[in-house]
Amino acid sequence: MAQTPRQFFEDAASYTGDKCLLWPFATQGHGYPKLNLDGKVQNGHRAMCKRVHGDPLPGQEAAHSCPNRSCITPKHLRWATPLENAADKGRHGTETKGEKNSQSKLTWIVVREIRTLRGVETQASLAVRFGVTQALISLVQANKIWQE
Numbered sequence: 001m002a003q004t005p006r007q008f009f010e011d012a013a014s015y016t017g018d019k020c021l022l023w024p025f026a027t028q029g030h031g032y033p034k035l036n037l038d039g040k041v042q043n044g045h046r047a048m049c050k051r052v053h054g055d056p057l058p059g060q061e062a063a064h065s066c067p068n069r070s071c072i073t074p075k076h077l078r079w080a081t082p083l084e085n086a087a088d089k090g091r092h093g094t095e096t097k098g099e100k101n102s103q104s105k106l107t108w109i110v111v112r113e114i115r116t117l118r119g120v121e122t123q124a125s126l127a128v129r130f131g132v133t134q135a136l137i138s139l140v141q142a143n144k145i146w147q148e
Helices: 005-013 044-053 082-092 108-116 123-130 134-141
Strands: 034-037 040-043 061-064 077-080
Touching: 005 034, 005 044, 034 044, 040 044, 044 061, 044 077, 061 082, 077 082, 108 123, 108 134, 123 134
Parallel strands: none
Antiparallel strands: 034 040, 061 077
16 A cells, blocks of 8 residues: 555654665755644755654754755754754755746856956846846856855
Protein backbone atom coordinates (compact mmCIF):
# COMPACT_ATOMS: atom_id res chain seq x y z
CA MET A 1 0.00 0.00 0.00
CA ALA A 2 1.32 3.44 -0.92
CA GLN A 3 2.39 5.70 1.88
CA THR A 4 0.63 9.04 2.34
CA PRO A 5 2.55 12.30 2.81
CA ARG A 6 1.47 12.36 6.46
CA GLN A 7 2.73 8.79 7.04
CA PHE A 8 6.03 9.57 5.34
CA PHE A 9 6.42 12.69 7.53
CA GLU A 10 5.64 10.76 10.72
CA ASP A 11 8.10 7.97 9.84
CA ALA A 12 10.78 10.53 8.95
CA ALA A 13 10.32 12.28 12.32
CA SER A 14 11.66 9.20 14.11
CA TYR A 15 14.48 8.56 11.60
CA THR A 16 17.90 8.65 13.30
CA GLY A 17 20.10 7.96 10.29
CA ASP A 18 22.37 10.36 8.44
CA LYS A 19 21.15 9.74 4.89
CA CYS A 20 18.94 12.39 3.23
CA LEU A 21 15.25 11.50 3.30
CA LEU A 22 14.00 13.16 0.12
CA TRP A 23 10.36 14.24 0.04
CA PRO A 24 8.68 12.15 -2.71
CA PHE A 25 5.45 14.18 -2.85
CA ALA A 26 4.39 17.65 -3.99
CA THR A 27 6.79 20.54 -3.50
CA GLN A 28 6.45 24.28 -3.16
CA GLY A 29 8.57 26.97 -4.77
CA HIS A 30 12.21 26.03 -5.37
CA GLY A 31 11.58 22.36 -4.54
CA TYR A 32 10.83 22.59 -0.82
CA PRO A 33 8.49 19.88 0.55
CA LYS A 34 4.80 20.76 0.64
CA LEU A 35 2.84 19.17 3.47
CA ASN A 36 -0.75 19.46 4.60
CA LEU A 37 -0.85 19.11 8.39
CA ASP A 38 -4.22 19.47 10.07
CA GLY A 39 -5.71 21.30 7.09
CA LYS A 40 -2.85 23.80 6.79
CA VAL A 41 -0.32 23.65 3.93
CA GLN A 42 3.23 24.04 5.28
CA ASN A 43 6.83 23.74 4.21
CA GLY A 44 7.69 20.15 5.11
CA HIS A 45 11.26 20.93 6.20
CA ARG A 46 10.01 23.71 8.50
CA ALA A 47 7.31 21.44 9.95
CA MET A 48 9.94 18.75 10.56
CA CYS A 49 12.32 21.22 12.18
CA LYS A 50 9.52 22.35 14.48
CA ARG A 51 8.61 18.73 15.29
CA VAL A 52 12.14 17.75 16.30
CA HIS A 53 13.60 21.04 17.59
CA GLY A 54 10.54 22.88 18.92
CA ASP A 55 9.34 26.33 17.97
CA PRO A 56 11.79 28.76 16.38
CA LEU A 57 12.75 32.06 17.92
CA PRO A 58 11.22 35.06 16.13
CA GLY A 59 12.81 35.53 12.72
CA GLN A 60 14.47 32.12 12.56
CA GLU A 61 14.29 29.91 9.46
CA ALA A 62 14.59 26.17 8.99
CA ALA A 63 18.09 25.58 7.60
CA HIS A 64 19.60 22.49 5.97
CA SER A 65 23.08 21.15 6.70
CA CYS A 66 22.86 19.30 3.37
CA PRO A 67 22.33 20.72 -0.14
CA ASN A 68 19.00 18.94 -0.73
CA ARG A 69 16.01 21.24 -0.49
CA SER A 70 13.62 18.29 -0.49
CA CYS A 71 15.40 16.64 2.48
CA ILE A 72 13.45 16.29 5.73
CA THR A 73 16.04 14.30 7.70
CA PRO A 74 15.78 15.56 11.30
CA LYS A 75 19.57 15.60 11.77
CA HIS A 76 19.94 17.80 8.67
CA LEU A 77 17.63 20.54 9.95
CA ARG A 78 18.08 23.28 12.52
CA TRP A 79 16.78 26.75 13.31
CA ALA A 80 19.04 29.51 11.99
CA THR A 81 19.03 33.23 11.38
CA PRO A 82 18.42 34.37 7.79
CA LEU A 83 22.12 35.28 7.57
CA GLU A 84 23.21 31.80 8.73
CA ASN A 85 20.75 30.17 6.33
CA ALA A 86 22.03 32.31 3.43
CA ALA A 87 25.60 31.29 4.29
CA ASP A 88 24.53 27.62 4.17
CA LYS A 89 22.95 28.15 0.76
CA GLY A 90 26.18 29.75 -0.45
CA ARG A 91 28.23 26.77 0.76
CA HIS A 92 25.78 24.31 -0.82
CA GLY A 93 25.46 26.20 -4.09
CA THR A 94 21.68 26.37 -3.69
CA GLU A 95 21.17 30.11 -3.49
CA THR A 96 18.89 31.58 -6.12
CA LYS A 97 20.97 34.64 -6.93
CA GLY A 98 21.89 36.01 -10.31
CA GLU A 99 21.04 33.76 -13.24
CA LYS A 100 19.76 31.05 -10.88
CA ASN A 101 16.86 33.36 -9.96
CA SER A 102 13.98 32.56 -12.30
CA GLN A 103 12.77 36.17 -12.02
CA SER A 104 16.08 37.68 -13.17
CA LYS A 105 16.06 39.67 -16.40
CA LEU A 106 19.86 39.90 -16.53
CA THR A 107 22.70 37.48 -17.19
CA TRP A 108 26.35 37.70 -16.13
CA ILE A 109 27.30 38.73 -19.67
CA VAL A 110 24.82 41.62 -19.58
CA VAL A 111 25.89 42.64 -16.06
CA ARG A 112 29.52 42.85 -17.17
CA GLU A 113 28.48 44.92 -20.21
CA ILE A 114 26.45 47.29 -18.02
CA ARG A 115 29.49 47.77 -15.78
CA THR A 116 31.85 48.46 -18.69
CA LEU A 117 29.44 51.11 -19.99
CA ARG A 118 29.46 53.10 -16.75
CA GLY A 119 30.15 56.73 -17.66
CA VAL A 120 29.91 55.90 -21.38
CA GLU A 121 26.15 55.50 -21.66
CA THR A 122 23.48 56.89 -19.32
CA GLN A 123 21.81 54.64 -16.82
CA ALA A 124 18.44 55.60 -18.30
CA SER A 125 19.41 54.45 -21.80
CA LEU A 126 20.94 51.23 -20.41
CA ALA A 127 17.69 50.59 -18.53
CA VAL A 128 15.68 50.94 -21.73
CA ARG A 129 18.10 48.79 -23.71
CA PHE A 130 18.06 45.92 -21.18
CA GLY A 131 14.41 46.21 -20.12
CA VAL A 132 15.05 47.01 -16.46
CA THR A 133 14.79 50.07 -14.23
CA GLN A 134 17.38 52.80 -13.93
CA ALA A 135 17.60 51.98 -10.23
CA LEU A 136 18.65 48.42 -11.08
CA ILE A 137 21.33 49.69 -13.47
CA SER A 138 22.61 51.95 -10.67
CA LEU A 139 22.81 49.03 -8.22
CA VAL A 140 24.61 46.84 -10.76
CA GLN A 141 27.15 49.56 -11.60
CA ALA A 142 27.75 50.28 -7.91
CA ASN A 143 28.38 46.54 -7.39
CA LYS A 144 25.65 46.39 -4.73
CA ILE A 145 23.99 43.48 -6.51
CA TRP A 146 25.32 40.82 -8.88
CA GLN A 147 28.58 40.68 -6.98
CA GLU A 148 31.29 38.37 -8.32
